[in-house]
Amino acid sequence: MYKVTVFGLGFVGLTTALGFAEKGHTTFGFDVNHERMEMIIKGVIPFMEPGLNEALTRHLDNKFFLVENPIDAVRQSDFIFLCVGTPCGANGQADLKYIYSAINMFSDILNDGKYRVMVIKSTVPPSTTQEKVTSYLRERGLIPGKAFGISNNPEFLREGRCWDDFINADRIVCGVCDDKSSQMLQTLYREFNAPFFAVSLNTAEFIKYLSNTLLSTMISYANEMSKIGDVIGDIDIKDAFKVLHIDKRWGGCNMASYVYPGCGYGGYCLPKDTQAMYAASLEKGFEPMILKKVIETNESMPDFMAHKICKILSPSDNIGILGLSFKPDSDDVRDSASGKIIAKLIEAGYHNLLAYDPIANEAFKKDNEEFKLIYCASLEEIQKRADVLVILTAWQEFLNVNEIYPDKTIIDCRYVL
Ligand SMILES: NC(=O)c1ccc[n+]([C@@H]2O[C@H](COP(=O)([O-])OP(=O)(O)OC[C@H]3O[C@@H](n4cnc5c(N)ncnc54)[C@H](O)[C@@H]3O)[C@@H](O)[C@H]2O)c1
Incomplete structure (x- = not known):
């Protein structure tokens, strides 16, 4: 079983963290929104989503842990899931500021010798992971492929049905660019009864x-x-x-x-x-x-x-x-x-x-x-x-x-x- 750190505990991130916990993985959740973190610590879901309350009760401090400082969690994790918002930018393009701010929080330890897969679950337009996020990492001396993997994994859940759509996904799509990441993602999702597609980074984003x-x-x-x-x-x-x-x-x-x-x-x-x-x-x-x-x-x-x-x-x-x-x-x-x-x-x-x-x-x-x-x-x-x-x-x-x-x-x- 893997360890997974999730950045962003909104509809997608909280569901993802609890969903992987449900399948036996250990998950760590972090959000910059303190009000949101406070509610979750108390066992309260910050929005209405059937099934999530029960899942939180089952897994909080058991398989799902909230962390105030995500670095230690990332250090021990096999996967880093980015589930932060990607709002509309000035000219309609996806604004990636939250993706970059999350990366800044753990970029120092990406080259520490432990192989991890960084997974963009947030919705980002085709070519974003390959061109923009990879360039952002490269500018910081971080070259995906050997020391760590980069992939994306668009989410198809519907609000109001987050839990059911995640647990009973109709398809799992992962954009990958190296075999190791691809195999690890396939293993991570092994307990999900859904067809798994490992495609190119751009294709996965395009499918979403x-x-x-x-x-x-x-x-x-x-x-x-x-x-x-x-x-x-x-x-x-x-x-x-x-x-x-x-x-x-x-x-x-x-x-x-x-x-x-x-x-x-x-x-x-x-x-x-x-x-x-x-x-x-x-x-x-x-x-x-x-x-x-x-x-x-x-x-x-x-x-x-x-x-x-x-x-x-x-x-x-x-x-x-x-x-x-x-x-x-x-x-x-x-x-x-x-x-x-x-x-x-x-x-x-x-x-x-x-x-x-x-x-x-x-x-x-x-x-x-x-x-x-x-x-x-x-x-x-x-x-x-x-x-x-x-x-x-x-x-x-x-x-x-x-x-x-x-x-x-x-x-x-x-x-x-
Ligand atoms: N809501 C949906 O139905 C849905 C479905 C599929 C995909 N998506 C995509 O998933 C992504 C997240 O959507 P959502 O609805 O969960 O958004 P959300 O606004 O509910 O949650 C995003 C969370 O990220 C947090 N955040 C921002 N920067 C952070 C950082 N650096 N570290 C940690 N947390 C940080 C915010 O505080 C917020 O709580 C978006 O890209 C969205 O397009 C959403």
Whole structure:
């Protein structure tokens, strides 16, 4: 069994550390966010993820150890997993500052004679490991290959299902450039019942972006079609898409749910990853026109939805926003469509806004202090206090809101009613 140090204990890093612990490896976790570390030390998961609490209880101080200084952990580890954020940079490219700051923390000991594999699990555009990270290391006299290995291992988990997706992965993809790293990674993942692909560094990164940009493209396609339906008129958009999904060629697959209109894709991954792939290609001299339009369509959605709401409501109405997280079953509010649409409404002079999310009220309030919203603790409360309800996240709880409150005006921006 191996020892693994994980840098970054967010959705991906904490799941990775606990997931390897579950499979019998000893894992060490480190995060620069002290608040996050404090919560985890107390056995509390900093976000809502089914299965992670139980996994933390099973493994904390048993197979999974939090470390305040990661150097000792790295010294004894066979793997260093980088699971730090890779936010959107100024021109849309992936900002690698957290990757570099993590490397700086252990670079001094990479040449100490013990062979380790440094694994980039964070999402980075094709060619990043090979060109940018390797150059960064070389500039510091660190040559991957002999003293240590470098690889990447994109993560495909979905928020709200992190634990299950990690433990029951459908595929494990590792970008490698030397045999030793490749063999060690294969052994690390031996207990996972999933096909293992050892491919070139660039290919592994490319596979991750194939996945995320396809999802963005399907969503923008559906949103563009919904706009066409809207301008032509007398089209039941919801029914039209439901009928589309009956086509045998979909085979009842879950991917069909991405070909469905709404408020635009949001969350931490699809917006920044689509931008980053566009920027990475542009940097190499090819402008991807489909991705350009996918991004433009997505960016137009908050305006489109706000306009739809403003056409029906007046600024004096008390508007009850249903849903603040970027998708149901998650309390992640990063880049959520709700945030963007609320901003547009406020800009248009609509200030009587109430909001309710089954689990994300607190997270949204913390991230959007500038919005003066009245937060409600339940669906019952918001329907009592608001004149009109607007569905912005398709939580299960909202799917029959029209039947529970038949007299209420409801604007359904997710086409779920
Ligand atoms: N969230 C997802 O659904 C998902 C899915 C697949 C891949 N990814 C990718 O995985 C990466 C992490 O995503 P996430 O959602 O877990 O992010 P996150 O923001 O939840 O967590 C990242 C953590 O890294 C920490 N960090 C930053 N610099 C550090 C350093 N030098 N040392 C230690 N910790 C440091 C931050 O404090 C933060 O807690 C991103 O590249 C993302 O694109 C995310």
